[in-house]
Amino acid sequence: MDNVNDSFTLKPISTDEDMKAAFDLVSEIWPVCYRDILSTDQITYMIARMYAPETIQLETNEGTPFFFVQVENKSVGVLSFDMRPNAAQVVLLHKIYLLPAYWGTGLGHQILLLVSEQALAAGAEAVELRVNRHNERAIRAYKRVGFFVKETVITDFGGGFFVDDYIMRKELK
Numbered sequence: 001m002d003n004v005n006d007s008f009t010l011k012p013i014s015t016d017e018d019m020k021a022a023f024d025l026v027s028e029i030w031p032v033c034y035r036d037i038l039s040t041d042q043i044t045y046m047i048a049r050m051y052a053p054e055t056i057q058l059e060t061n062e063g064t065p066f067f068f069v070q071v072e073n074k075s076v077g078v079l080s081f082d083m084r085p086n087a088a089q090v091v092l093l094h095k096i097y098l099l100p101a102y103w104g105t106g107l108g109h110q111i112l113l114l115v116s117e118q119a120l121a122a123g124a125e126a127v128e129l130r131v132n133r134h135n136e137r138a139i140r141a142y143k144r145v146g147f148f149v150k151e152t153v154i155t156d157f158g159g160g161f162f163v164d165d166y167i168m169r170k171e172l173k
Contacts, residue, residue: 007071007072008069008070008071008076008107008110008111009069009070010067010068010069010070010079010114011067011068011070011075012065012066012067013056013060013065013066013067013068013078014060016053018068019053019056019057019066020053021068021075022051022053022056022066022068022078023047023051023052023053023056025068025075025077025078025097025099026047026050026051026078026097027047027051028099029077029078029097029098029099029100030043030046030047030097031043032100033097033100033135034132034135036134037132037134037135038132042159042161045157045158045159045161046157046161049157049158049159050095051078059080059094063082063083063084064080064081064082064094065080065083066078066079066080066095067079067080069098069107069111071102071107076098076099076101076102076107077096077097077098077099077102077107077111078095078096078097079095079096079097079111079115080093080094080095080096081093081094081095081096081115081119081127082094083118083122084122085119085122085123085124085125089123089124089125089126090124090125090126090127090128090169091115091118091119091122091124091126091127091128092127092128092129093112093115093127093128093129094129096108096111096112096115096129103137108141109141109144109145112141112142112145113145115127116145116146116170116172119172120172120173124172125171125172125173126169126170126171126172126173127147127169127170127172128150128167128168128169128170129142129147129167129168130153130163130165130166130167130168131165131166131168132163132164132165132166133152133164133165133166134164139166139168142168142170145170146170146171147168147169147170148168148169148170149166149167149168150166150167150168150169151166151167152164152165152166152167153165153166153167
């Protein structure tokens with residue numbers, strides 16, 4: 001796949017069918033993304049907890065929308081970020097996952113720039129995200145658009161699993 005230009009759109013995930021399709025899409029992406037980092041059991045557990053249609057519905061109802069990333073009207077990824085800055089003037093980027101065929105095409109870079117632009121327009125001073133400390137490909141991509149490692153956090157995710165993350169930050173002002 002060659003570089004993707006400005007040819008993507010974001011489609012809100014809003015219907016029951018959308019939420020099931022998002023779960024299916026993430027279920028295709030995560031095993032490839034995390035196979036060298038997490039156990040199969042942890043991948044399965046985390047997908048079920050974070051991307052179940054009812055979880056997507058709950059988070060959307062609470063103000064954190066989910067979007068399909070679409071190229072030529074085909075859903076190739078999932079994105080979720082807070083549209084409004086929190087009290088610390090930070091927009092939180094919760095999820096950005098693309099099908100492996102779109103890794104290295106520039107699409108993720110464009111999405112990160114769009115999130116930064118929207119955060120700045122909303123009055124945010126920074127964007128923050130969490131990334132697994134061992135996800136070197138993603139960390140490199142975030143650094144290329146101006147994110148830096150702010151801190152390390154280890155969180156009990158339940159089910160006997162822990163997440164070992166960096167909180168990365170991009171200053172906007």
